[in-house]
Amino acid sequence: MYKVVEVPNEILRTKCEKVTKFDKKLGKMIDRMFDTMYEYDGVGLAAPQVNLNLRVAVVHTDDETGPLELINPEIVEANGAEIDDEGCLSMPGVFGPVERYESITVKSRDRLGRAVTTKANGFFARAIQHEIDHLDGILFTDKLAETTAEAPKDVRVVFMGTPDFAASTLERVIEAGYDVVGVVSQPDKPVGRKREIKPTPVKAVALAHGIPVIQPIKIRTDYEELLAMKPDLIITAAYGQIVPTAVLDAPKHGAINVHASLLPKYRGGAPIHQAIIDGEKETGVTIMYMVDKLDAGDMLSKVVVPIEEKDTVGSLFEKLSVAGADLLLETIPPLVQGDLTPVAQNEEEATFAPNISREREILDFTRPGEDLYNQIRGMNPFPSSYTTLEGARLKVFFAEKVEGNGTPGEIIRLEEDGPVIATGSHVALKLVDLQPAGKKRMDGQTFMRGVGQALTLGMKVGVES
DSSP states (O other): OOOOOOSSOGGGGOOOBOOOOOSHHHHHHHHHHHHHHHHTTOSEEEGGGGTOOBSEEEEOSOTTTOOEEEEEEEEEEEEOOEEEEEOOTTSTTOOEEEEEOSEEEEEEEOTTSOEEEEEEEHHHHHHHHHHHHHHTTOOGGGGBOOOOOOOOTTOEEEEEEOSHHHHHHHHHHHHTTOEEEEEEOOOOEEETTTTEEEOOHHHHHHHHTTOOEEOOSOTTTOOHHHHTTOOSEEEEESOOSOOOHHHHTSSTTOEEEEESSOTTSSBSSOHHHHHHHTTOSEEEEEEEEOOSSTTOSOEEEEEEEEOOTTOOHHHHHHHHHHHHHHHHHHHHHHHHTTOOOOBOOOGGGOOBOOOOOGGGGBOOTTSOHHHHHHHHHTTTTTTOEEEEETTEEEEEEEEEEEEOOSSTTBEEEEETTEEEEOOSSSEEEEEEEEEETTSOOEEHHHHHHTGGGGOOTTOBBSTTO
């Protein structure tokens, strides 16, 4: 039996290679895939789900259609359309409506290489289409259909959140017509050089809509005002404090959290930063019930969001804000109607994404260039990574990966659009978005026309320079 891989995993986004060799090894692999599918209680399984880059899938929806092996499958005819819920062994606990062809004709090969034509309808056709998508690196969540469920207007919602990520979500909840009776946010803090006290982004949205706001210093002890709002549902998104059980147990529909990761991976305060820093290819949003433990509640829904090569915290933040709000609005109606089945998190797979410390902002050029590239992206625009140049801090907001070798931290080329710095690997970094101490943020060309004029080959950057 194989182990089914789960998102995020690069193999699940791979367009698989055609089978060219039909031998006993292929037959044994297919038998093993069937055993795995039955063990995991699935109705279909594709090779990439067991970490194999081959255009092979198996399907068995019922005894009437019998077990079907699909090798190099191709849909040659399709008719009709229908929307129904789907799940996936590689995304446990995630379900959603997908539009598929109602009937299909598929041409494929069997394990001996013989041509096979299969006609399928209904659920059998849906399962085949789902598995063929896997062979092209497509997840069912990429095809989620729009839902038309109306917002239950009589649900009293209390929203808890603080930063921009939560503010955009609150805005969408209000626009959807939910009765937001109150907002809870962190206390206002001084910002900027003038240290002016400004409202949190979530508070600003609430005030603009005339919604009452409370800002307890410690929600664990100061929550009576929140309970007085008599919420039917509490929604949290990046609130910033652990909410006590007395609050979580109060609403009849529970307290749910919009978390910017594919739990149980990246619990904690900096999941967006950490996913990029770790070089992940995918992340997403999970909506879960809240418990009196950091991001450990049962999961209600998930959505996968790809991480592009040049994504930064800023760009991914925007993608996840939209995806999270969309997912929340899809989740609330079935939650309120009692149509969702919570799925417990696997504690053995839990990882954490703590808030970024000052020490982690420092660029250590003895590390591989690929890791440094991800670190820079994973701290852009906040809190930003930095190195030093002749003892003065030099913030780095973006870099390009280029070929180059030298002593780590050494300037090995001076190009028109930025200096090239050697790292601990063959991947060097061209610094193309920087901010020298005491100056504004600038692109590499502007830097080279100013501060860069004093640079020389062999000069080193780094906290020890």
